[in-house]
Amino acid sequence: MPNAEPYRQEVRDLALFADMEDSSFEALMRGSYVQNFPPRIDLITEGETPDFLHIVISGSVDLFSSWNGRETSLATVRPVSTFILAATIKNAPYLMSARTLEKSRIILLPSEDVRAVFDTDNAFARAIVTELSQCYRAVVKNTKNLKLRTSLERLANYLLRQRGRTQSDAFDLTTEKRRLASFLGMTPENLSRAFKGLEPYGVKVTGNHIEITDLKDLTGFANPSPLIDDHSS
Amino acid sequence: MPNAEPYRQEVRDLALFADMEDSSFEALMRGSYVQNFPPRIDLITEGETPDFLHIVISGSVDLFSSWNGRETSLATVRPVSTFILAATIKNAPYLMSARTLEKSRIILLPSEDVRAVFDTDNAFARAIVTELSQCYRAVVKNTKNLKLRTSLERLANYLLRQRGRTQSDAFDLTTEKRRLASFLGMTPENLSRAFKGLEPYGVKVTGNHIEITDLKDLTGFANPSPLIDDHSS
């Protein structure tokens, strides 16, 4: 397997790796691999023990989970960022499965190396705290979103967030509707109807394309809150 | 306000504080307070900036959140453990509110002190990583519980978890049913009916008292998974 050397700088620029000692970073890169995956390839399966910390360089990855024949999408990982840090550090079984959504390039850092560097490099240990805090808070926000809102409200707020990301009232969904439905905690059928249900609030849907024609109205209905929808803090 | 000195050992024994330098621990204890709160007192409100890291010494605390006039219970904190660590470390607004459920004794460590010690004490920084990983994984499990299971299944698994905690087929609920409903993501009325719905699987309810008369049957229905229900790893 090819070494991850060509992507050294991209990795180094991630907040997680930016402040660590050069020697620690070298140690991590030494055992690293890059791999290219086609779409819809399973990368990890929940319940397994973490062999690698994964870094998405290009493409995108779906984190999902199954139980009793049901399946739900929990998050999408986009470049450049890592996933399953907590499992790697604790050396505990994955709680989520991961599969590529599209052709993706992924760096694999052996978990043992990550833990070894965590034990010796204090700056790295602190960067992990920052990263985990962020992840924790993101999941708490997601839980509030699920428990405090109806599916229609979740969709409305999702669209407002996309609007914020793209800085535009018209944009394309970056996600298959099927997966979006799962992510928002509903069935595809229900999502389809939810889009219709937002029409009165100024949402126009044409295939993948969304147009928000009455921002004030939609915002009034969605009532977004920084304590749920802000994805930066 | 009284200093937390009398509870020094209980705090020191927490995994979060066990490995840190003596001098760091002193620095934390120096600025600390203990306070006794009556039941149903608001301790913190979501959106505020974290002044203190809280440690529950006795009693219990409800973590909850509100939006648009709705409210949901997210967790219960029982002795001896801390809460809102992530907000304290990131110095970011609380995502949850907290109130005492019963008469409670709580230690308050000034957030600034906690962050200062985090910056200088490497063992403490690593202990925080362990704690945050655990919290993160707990919330992920909770999300899976919410998204993959019906309310009846969540209740069944909750009862099995209580059975595990008490090591007994007959036990009392430690929580008001009203709050349990909110925690499980349903209304009190729905919970009441859910208890009835579990009767066929060998669950007998008398007020607060639960008796599991057919463990095999209930387990068959609940189908618990370590990747959702195990609250230790």
Added chain:
DNA sequence: CGTCCTTTTGAACATTGTCAAACACTGTGG
């Protein structure tokens, strides 16, 4: 063009929430 998959639509159904009322429990003050 045909196949496969996603999306949409309709209808029936299941689950969950809402509202109102009755009931049970707790603690207070007369």
Added chain:
DNA sequence: CCACAGTGTTTGACAATGTTCAAAAGGACG
């Protein structure tokens, strides 16, 4: 000690929300 208020719980009827199943429509791709 009892009456009473206040709160939590249960029950019933109903409404809203969400799911399932089936089928049609639309797109992507070999």
